Amino acid sequence: MNTIEKVDFAHVATEMGGITIKNLVTKDKFIDNDNKIKILTIGRENSSATKTILLIGETGSGKTTLLNAMINYLMGVQFEDNFRYSVKDEIGDDRQKKVTDSQTEFVTGYHIYYKPGMVHDYNYLIIDSPGLLDTRGKKIQDKIRKQAEFFLRKEELNITELHSLAFVINGTTNRYQQCVKDVITDFENLFGKDTDQITNILATHCDNMQSVQQVLKDVEIKYSKLYNFQNDCIFSKGQGMLDSPWLAQVAPLKWECLMKKYQEFFEDLNVTTPVSLLLSREAAVEKKELEGAVIQIKNNIEHKINTVIEYESQRKLYEEYKTCMKNNKTFEGTETVSVKEKASIEGTFTHAHNCKKCNRTCVFPCYTGGIIVLCLTFYGKCEVCQCSLWDDHEREGKRIVEKLKTRSVTHKEMKKRYEDAMRRFNDTEAVKTELKKQIDEASVEVAKMTQKITDHINVINRIIRNPKPKTPTEYFNDILKGIEETMTPKLTNSTDKAFLSQTLEDLRIK
Template identity: 35%
Template sequence: MKPGSLRCQQQRSYNPQTGQDRNQSCQSSLPRNFRTLLIKMPRSRSRSKKKQSGKKWKESSKENNVEVSNTTISEVRTTAGVIYEVSTVGANSEVPPSPLPLSGQPGSPLETEALVTCKVDYNSSSEVSTSNAQLKQHLIEHHCSLVEEKAGLSTYEIKTKDLHKDEDHKIQVMTIGPENKEAINSVLLLGETGAGKTRAIDAMINFLFGVNFEDNFRFQLKDQVDSDDLLVVESQTEYVTAYIIYHQEGMPLQCNYMLIDTPGFGDTRENYEKIAIERMTHFLTNDYGIDDLNCVALVAKANQNRISAHHKQMLEEITSVLGSNIGDITQLLATFASDGTASVGDVMRHEEVPFVNIYQLDNMPLYVSRNDDSIGFIISCLQPRWASMVKEYDRFFKDLHKFSPVNVKQTRDLLMEKKLLEEVKRSLMRNVQYASALDNTVREDKDSLKDMKIELNGIKYIHLEERKETILEYSEDNYHFHNCKKCKKTCSKPHKNIGAGEIVGKACIAGISTAATAAPLTKKLGAPLAVSVVTAVCTGIASVAATACELGICSKFPLSGHCIKCGHRIAQHKREDAQYILMDKTEEVIDESLKYDYDTKAKEITQLEEEIQQKEKTLNQHRKDLWDDTKALVQHARKISSLRHRNLNPELLIDEFIMLEKEDVNIVHLLKKVKEEVAAMTRQQIGEEGSW
């Protein structure tokens, strides 16, 4: 055997598809003075068997669906007394190398056989290799467009399908491959502009589709966003872009992946950092098809010697959004790691940035053609760098399964509850301020109303005036008066009224006297004396009735002419059983100017009373809203406590408000009442459901 060559001792493997055993051997050439032996393992879907010296064939053990087989290396001629590393290269990945001690002089055969334990995935088979080649060919022919061809290497852009497109928040979710219902492992990539996120994602895409170093093609993703405006071309990095890569037959890893590219931070444009954080937060807090987050990948250059303020701010925002345990799934992707060192890890630790593992990614060989000699590399140099790149990505994706993902749905629910809590807090504080201000206004209005009523009562637009008034006063005795109706005066003293008997008596006396006087004449005429007497009496009655006043009652009143007392005609006088008297009388007099002031003030009072009534109605509504907000505050605090498994005391939230508003006595007084209600509700809930 030539120096630098090796041969695997013949192995026997069992093919479950054919039910047959078959012998396999592998042989590989080793470049002189090169320290890595690549042993190509059998590519068949089989349960390999091994043979150790002097022992029978027996099946290999299995660990997590990975086949472990022991291979005996013999007949190796060393080129130097060094320790070689042996690793296996399957159809889809390269496992970490293990040291292989080789003894003897350079060029001499290995004196003893060395036993090397190798791990081989079950999918490392010729069938998978064939289906992988078919998958890549199908992808190129039907789902790609050629973007560049240089030095025998073709670069194809994979066509994606839009699943979500949110132009307002600059968020898009795109898929590659037919959808399936399997779980999705998601990776959120964060990094400064220029850190190499885009190249890392392209490298992941090539790894997930099983692109080999020997392939004369590479894949990449589109770096621009289609716009309805043909004149506008937006960079993909302006968006939060999630790529869902669905597993297809022939892909090395049997899992779906979501790679989430985020806007690079450290951009100097105004408000760019704030906008980028808002977009990322919106993506994580809304349903865009991600329920679990398996990894937060911090992408940074391997030789980066400091952490910028933007970097810290972004990490703080992510922590505030996803929770403090986000460090348990945070990985550091050190890009441009061409020399095997990554000082950025020490920088991150010094800045107390939590992360679990560091992966040194040298993505330079990704788009370098093996036929391109202008870059000064030879195939023997590019291939190990490619192998190192594949090894790190293989380790990265396999490590995703080792850690418990952060439940983004639960985080989303938590964030939604926090958002609702913040809205309730704002509403509660707004209602407290409104209620306090309105209550203060109502009190002031009521004080003003009281003053206005006092002022109203002080306006005396009605006053009393004393004056003399002539009235008729009726006599209760049997008297009468002669009153002048023109001047409303009584022009006679009270005269006793003459009764009917007195009048008849006087009439009879007058009649008899008249008859006696007239008797001689009656006798001469031959008339009877009795007739003469009767006639005389009747005449006397008429005379007395006609001249009653002249018979001693109203002797001062003539029958005609003018009254000697008031001077008015006797005809304007009237005999009445009442007399005019002059009395003092009090009369209300209205001051029209003062009455106007009174009416105006009364109207203002009525209007203010209506306003107070309306304000009290509004105040009652704010108090009801405040009660609802208080109840909602307790409920959201309870839900948040349940989601994050840590008590959030709503009374402490009210205490924060009290501290902020400590200068306003009214608001503090109302907030203390709210706190009492919160405490009562909390005690009731704890009593009903136990401690939170």
């Protein structure tokens, strides 16, 4: 490796084991604290072409060390130099973090600007994501995936193409391979099928490449090339080996071998035809709309179930009250009621449109962004509740949800309710007619949203690279399974549980 001059960037120097660590000074180019993404710059902005790399890896795979090794290679650092470059670990050592600390983790892009003396005359944007597959579980993994997705589709960042989708794999890992497969599948699904050609595997801590190749075969990932990086020598000059001439000779050889591996990777990268992120962004939009459709269909299914359970509870209550009256006994009972509450909106959705008259959420999620004029310039009646869109609806940062609760009913209260019911309805058939109307409305919404979900899934499956995507039927049945797992523990009455199970079974696509 030949360089005309030694390159240097602004840094803060510290000593470590006999060498100087030059901690590079970075500047904030973009920070989004809400979505936990940032871009930091190293050097002065210029017009050189930028090559973009996305690093994805499990906790303990050595992404941070790999990132630093890449920087030292690009800066032209030699083994005999008495310094090494380093960047502050913006993500942190996941193994030392507590669960509560995970909320502070960012997907961080390091934009390294070319300066004379560097090995290649390109700028490089290296995007580092928090570690995956640790004890924090699937929920955190989903959060990190959404952060990376948001990073890549954020228009203000002007990242239009990707040169390397790099999965960092610890060659000594003994993790259950299904977990590794889950991570790769999760992140593969962020991208279009055209990213197969830029997918690279960066193996670390690996002496036996056959074991890594077997893991890759088992998880069925499509990739272009496999690279092996033994980064343990990056911050070493052979210290502690002076009493062993053989080890002292090995250290510079290991360094030279490692730098040749990075030379191979970056030379391949520099001639790679980049992949546009347009397909990935189209998939991201479809996924966001799919997520919204899933929320809506779950709400309508739960509303349908809640309505029937509440009616059945009240019907039973009236029968018990009539029996008590007939036997001249004091009535005491309980009922299941559906209660509406306002819940905070989570995720990437900004607001909902709630009807003040009906006390229900009619539009959620709304995709028009933060400018109210864009989503409230329509007039006329709401398709959901038939109230005025302009006069009766409010744009809010919360949505209205339904919950089933059990409450006690006294004899005095029941007597008043029974008498009121007899005045309002000539017979129980009128009550059933009103109930059927509500159930039918929910059923129509479920049918409409089922078609929307099917359309979104078909588009996503056409775009993403996952070779075994879910079918609309599998997806919808998974939604029903999730509803059952969520609602069943909340029901104390065995009859209600049986009804819930039967209703979901009837909805299930065979």
